Amino acid sequence: MASGGCRTEDAARRRQPFAPLPPSNGDKAELFRGLEAAIGSTFGSDPLAPPPNPLIIVISGPSGVGKDAVIKRLQEVRGGIHFVxxxxxxxxxxxxxxxxxxxxxxxxxxxxxxxxxxxxxxxxxxxxxxxxxxxxxxxxxxxGYDIVLRVDIQGAATLRSILGDSAVFIFLVAESEEALVKRLIDRKTETSDMLLVRIATAREEVRHMKNFDYVVVNAEGKLDESVKLVESIIDAEKAKVRQRFVKI
Ligand SMILES: Nc1ncnc2c1ncn2[C@@H]1O[C@H](COP(=O)(O)OP(=O)(O)OP(=O)(O)O)[C@@H](O)[C@H]1O
Incomplete structure (x- = not known):
């Protein structure tokens, strides 16, 4: 069990004493100026949070899982994204x-x-x-654009070795193997032999999920939910205190 932290000194008591505040007359602007005078400097209007760094977002996943569909929709609903x-x-x-x-x-x-x-x-x-x-x-x-890269699983592994933790890696999966197979059949872009290869490959590829930062389930008929989750990931990354910094 973690032990509790103990603060021995109150931060306020360690500060220099403030200059006295003028008596309040209910005027907000005067109170503001009085507070500035008491603290010894003007209050800045610069944002307190630094501007977030542009992200590189690597989207990968088995064939037919919906990478193109998710990226296409993401570009429609969110600005500031460049798909390479x-x-x-x-x-x-x-x-x-x-x-x-x-x-x-x-x-x-x-x-x-x-x-x-x-x-x-x-x-x-x-x-x-x-x-x-x-x-x-x-x-x-x-x-200032965020960059989206769409790569296969091997490409994602190569990019991880080049970019390490400086990029965000998202693994897209179907809700189940069964759903993925049905989607591939429905797409009608492959012969039966090609389907078999893609499905066998997909089964192997799912094992690589552990090398990614996030997993997004792109469930049947739930494309918008998947895109919302990708957006939430981007938003959360932008709110990180310790931002990823990528140099290409
Ligand atoms: N959430 C979803 N629900 C239903 N159908 C979907 C969903 N997401 C994608 N699809 C459909 O599934 C098929 C495969 O999607 P898509 O081509 O985007 O996959 P992909 O991962 O880019 O495939 P590949 O790697 O083979 O190019 C498409 O017909 C697409 O419209």
Whole structure:
């Protein structure tokens, strides 16, 4: 059991004696000035809490859990968030917009980005490179934006080793394995074989939850609740006395 703290000296008694206050005549402005005079300085109007640092929020979780859906909704309901556009060496698909869906670069350009150390994290996925441009993060953080990164579980592990506790790591899960499988089936984007791989991978990935700071359950039909919880996490992080400080 923790022992109680014992204060031996009253803080007020340790202070210098104050200058006497003028007799009160009920005038608030006069009382204010009198208090300033008694304490020996004017009362400042600067905020007592320092401005919160911009955050890097890493959102990860198994395939189909709703990462894109949560991030899309978060951007709709909350300002001051920049969702990082990934650079990729894969060819643009019809309907995709350069600078919105991805930054499309050639393989040579991507390799020189790696060479110049321009990427926070990158991976070769099915023969195509994908990576997070550092400069984009720097530019938006300098403007006071919070940064949201969407990565797979391995990407989150890499980012944790690079950023440590300087970023906030959120793990998104479905309410149950059963719900996740149903959602993946409903999405109709995968063949049965691909589904099997994704589901087996998801089962393994859930074990990585312990390496995250927060877990958010994205339950069926409860997208707005999940987004509210992510917002609460961001708000709580902004109210921390000891703020995370991230340097890219
Ligand atoms: N809370 C929810 N309730 C019902 N459906 C949802 C919910 N969240 C997301 N979905 C739907 O589930 C499907 C998968 O979501 P989404 O594509 O956002 O997942 P993801 O984690 O980004 O997947 P992947 O990693 O495979 O790209 C989508 O059809 C999406 O609209």
């Amino acid at each position: 556009v990934t650079a990729t060496s894969r060819a643009k698909r019809p309907g995709e917009v350069d600078g919105k869906d991805y930054y499309f670069v050639t393989k040579e350009e991507f390799l020189s980005m790696i060479e110049r150390n321009d990427l926070l994290e990158y991976a070769l996925v099915y023969g195509d490179y994908k990576g997070i441009p550092k400069q984009q993060i720097r530019d938006f953080m300098a403007k």
